Amino acid sequence: MAKGFDCSTPLTAETAALFAADGYSFVCRYLVPSGWKRLTAEEAAVISEAGLNIVSVFETTANRPLGGRSAGLADGATAAQTAYSIGQPPGSTIYFAVDFDATSNQMQTVIDYIRAASEATPDFNTGVYGSYAVVEAVSASGACSRFWQTYAWSSGKLSGAAHLYQYRNNVQANGITIDLDESYGNEGWWNLMAEPLAVEDANQLIEILKGLYNAGIGQDEAHRLANALRRASGQPEE
Structure with missing residues (x-):
């Protein structure tokens, strides 16, 4: 199990080094094309140089997955283009956030969104971030292959499908607000320090x-x- 965190605040060389010194192995950051919280190529380099791995998550608005298949195709294409632009390597994972308490009546629409996002990102593994119910339903559907569960809306349950688990929110560390995560392996993180394939x-x-x-x-x-x-x-x- 590896120790990690997610945050909205971009990391500097100083903060990335502090988190690495604290024993963190990875940071989850927003893979979006614009906005103050987005991961840039420059930040990806800073994170990588500090010895941390990166988990990419795409989220624009919390309920975006309720746009279903058409939204998933559009977001997948945007996520893939953004990943290429910052140097994220093929074969790593892009997670798509379902950042709300999805009901059973909404679940098929969520699955359609994730499946379409996966179709639109063929060079990357696709993951979903969400509650226990979301992870269980999307896993059973086969719509994607990687799963990041949050404790929120999960009634204390942890899915056996989870590769990542967000277990605490709004922690102050090294001058910024973070959420705490742990990884169980095969989560699809990446960095820019890996040697290129010969x-x-x-x-x-x-x-x-x-x-x-x-x-x-x-x-x-x-x-x-x-x-x-x-x-x-x-x-x-x-």
Whole structure:
């Protein structure tokens, strides 16, 4: 289990270093194209240089998922474009927030939103942030593969599907207000200090994918993954 936090306030080199010294492993920040709370490429570099990992979460308004499929497609496209612009690597995760107490009557609309956001972010894993009920319902639907649960609206329950858990809000630390989180692994965080994928290694994996493609096994997915490997190793797509 790893110790982390989420916050609206952008981190400086000083605050990032203080949190790293306090034993935090990751910070969850807003992957949005504009606004004071957004994660920028410059902040991502500062966080990475401090030795912290980044969890990306997309949220514009709390009830945005009630826009359903059309909202999910639009937000997914925006999130992917924003991720590329700040250097978030393919294969990491973008979480989409359901930051309200979704009812059972609203849940299918929420699922439709998350599924569409996932379709619009093919180079990234897709996650959902929300209550126990949201995590359980979205997990059962197969709409995404990563889950960040908040204690809010959860009646003390923790989903077995959760990769991240937000367990306390509004804590003062190192001069800013944060929420406390813990990670259970495979959450899809990222940083800018990781070594780029070597061309030779990428091409070996691409050859394996070509074998699957030529055998007629998962051709669309094999093609997508091969191009993701090309991008990660600095090669042109095909």
